[in-house]
Amino acid sequence: MTDLLAPLKFKPSRNYSLTGPEKDRAIEDGLVSAEWYQTPIDRKVLKQFIKRTDGPAIRDFVIWMALLVTTGAGGVYFWGTWWAVPFFVAYGVLYGTSSDSRWHESLHGTAFKTRWMNDWLYELASFMQIWNPVIWRWSHMRHHTDTTIVGRDPEIGTMRPPQMILMGLNLIGLTSVPRNLLALGRHSVGRFTDDERDFTPESELPRAVLSARIHLAIYGCVIVSCFVWGTILPAMLIGLPRAYGVWLLPIMGLPQHAGLAEDVLDHRLNSRTILLPLPLRFIYWNMNYHVEHHMFPMVPYHALPALHEAIKHDCPKPKGLLATWRELFPVMIRQIRDQNHYIHQVLPDGAGAPNFGPRQQH
Amino acid sequence: MPWIEAISADDIDRDDVMRWDYGGRTYAIYRTEDDEFFASDGLCTHEKVHLADGLLMDYEIECPKHNGRFDIRDGSARRAPVCEALRTYPVKVDVGMIYVELPD
Numbered sequence: 001m002t003d004l005l006a007p008l009k010f011k012p013s014r015n016y017s018l019t020g021p022e023k024d025r026a027i028e029d030g031l032v033s034a035e036w037y038q039t040p041i042d043r044k045v046l047k048q049f050i051k052r053t054d055g056p057a058i059r060d061f062v063i064w065m066a067l068l069v070t071t072g073a074g075g076v077y078f079w080g081t082w083w084a085v086p087f088f089v090a091y092g093v094l095y096g097t098s099s100d101s102r103w104h105e106s107l108h109g110t111a112f113k114t115r116w117m118n119d120w121l122y123e124l125a126s127f128m129q130i131w132n133p134v135i136w137r138w139s140h141m142r143h144h145t146d147t148t149i150v151g152r153d154p155e156i157g158t159m160r161p162p163q164m165i166l167m168g169l170n171l172i173g174l175t176s177v178p179r180n181l182l183a184l185g186r187h188s189v190g191r192f193t194d195d196e197r198d199f200t201p202e203s204e205l206p207r208a209v210l211s212a213r214i215h216l217a218i219y220g221c222v223i224v225s226c227f228v229w230g231t232i233l234p235a236m237l238i239g240l241p242r243a244y245g246v247w248l249l250p251i252m253g254l255p256q257h258a259g260l261a262e263d264v265l266d267h268r269l270n271s272r273t274i275l276l277p278l279p280l281r282f283i284y285w286n287m288n289y290h291v292e293h294h295m296f297p298m299v300p301y302h303a304l305p306a307l308h309e310a311i312k313h314d315c316p317k318p319k320g321l322l323a324t325w326r327e328l329f330p331v332m333i334r335q336i337r338d339q340n341h342y343i344h345q346v347l348p349d350g351a352g353a354p355n356f357g358p359r360q361q362h
Numbered sequence: 363m364p365w366i367e368a369i370s371a372d373d374i375d376r377d378d379v380m381r382w383d384y385g386g387r388t389y390a391i392y393r394t395e396d397d398e399f400f401a402s403d404g405l406c407t408h409e410k411v412h413l414a415d416g417l418l419m420d421y422e423i424e425c426p427k428h429n430g431r432f433d434i435r436d437g438s439a440r441r442a443p444v445c446e447a448l449r450t451y452p453v454k455v456d457v458g459m460i461y462v463e464l465p466d
Contacts, residue, residue, distance in 0.1 A: 033409055033410065043378075044375075047378070047417075050417045051417075052417075052419060108429045109424070109429045109431075109441060110429065113419075115441075137442060137443070138442075138443065141408075141428050141442075141443045144427060144428055145409055145427070145428070201445060203445070204442075296426070297426070297427065297428070297429060298416070298417050298424060298426050298429065
């Protein structure tokens with residue numbers, strides 16, 4: 001398949017495909033489905049964190065929906081005037097950015113205790129992100145199994161060199177939205193990439209086809225509505241917010257793993273926790289506690305701050321959002337010409353010995 | 363099929379799970395909130411993670427790595443990414459000790 005975006009990409013020195021030589025190397029080197037470092041924590045304490053409840057997620061879901069309805073209604077009411085702009089800016093972030101963390105938490109089944117609530121939110125948030133819910137479930141499972149293992153992890157957001165031009169364009173979804181829609185189109189006719197087939201069981205593919213067709217049918221209705229009513233307003237409410245409202249997501253989300261080590265077996269070395277103010281933590285559902293999430297994926301988002309307090313003595317000291325980007329951005333720029341460069345996370349005194357994995361025994 | 367003495371019932375809290383290794387294999391023994399006991403293979407059928415580190419919710423055990431779930435009564439897969447059922451074993455409690463019936 002021809003990559004139309006190739007002229008905008010820096011050439012990687014490694015093959016990040018899931019079916020290329022790096023996959024075989026990762027298997028040979030014992031990096032696949034390996035045992036990862038985990039901060040020791042008393043089972044009784046952990047049980048307090050992993051306990052499931054519906055209350056916090058119902059509260060946060062109601063607030064989220066109320067904000068979406070209010071800002072969306074404001075945008076519609078003031079449509080055609082400049083007053084609509086702030087409403088759609090807020091609506092876009094609540095839609096295009098927030099749905100990512102709702103998708104993520106419900107995928108893990110940790111948002112709610114009640115299963116159908118997780119399943120329902122997962123379908124909704126997948127649709128909002130223009131992601132096939134079946135394919136992305138399996139993609140994310142692999143991401144957790146082999147986090148930032150080259151040749152295995154399909155969700156390495158910042159391969160080396162970082163694709164800075166595409167990242168810039170994707171602040172308003174310029175390539176990600178068409179790519180996601182094209183992927184749904186492929187899936188709807190039963191076409192899957194080799195990478196997708198690598199992490200998705202064959203038995204799940206018919207469900208992926210059905211999901212893609214349902215999502216495309218809904219988007220088709222939105223487009224027809226635009227033509228019938230002679231306005232793009234329906235698309236401003238459904239679909240387009242994934243483009244104009246996604247800008248905050250990479251700002252908070254890319255630091256999860258960007259600029260850090262590859263091919264190690266320790267989430268303290270390849271994942272990053274950052275500190276965010278409460279409004280951003282609401283938008284991001286605490287996914288800024290990313291080391292904690294990867295180490296203990298059973299812990300619901302609302303318990304992550306408490307888990308952070310319990311294990312922070314064993315993890316790199318987190319920075320705020322601005323300080324993180326001040327450190328990260330120059331590293332990403334340098335990685336364009338020096339793909340071996342990355343940030344070596346510093347563990348506090350007394351922390352457990354890092355697990356560099358079989359390739360990087362220091 | 364022999365009954366093997368495993369662990370003391372008091373070793374497991376209610377609504378919890380414990381790892382038990384025997385004969386070169388690893389098992390998970392469960393105690394529900396209602397004081398029922400169950401046993402299964404100890405590793406998730408998806409990625410071979412120890413289920414004893416997981417979360418027991420009623421009759422479902424959740425894998426700590428990928429949040430897949432099994433029904434501990436019959437081992438059936440209840441939530442993706444788990445697709446393959448878990449093998450379960452009969453359990454009895456006698457004088458405070460848990461016995462698991464393992465195949466020869």
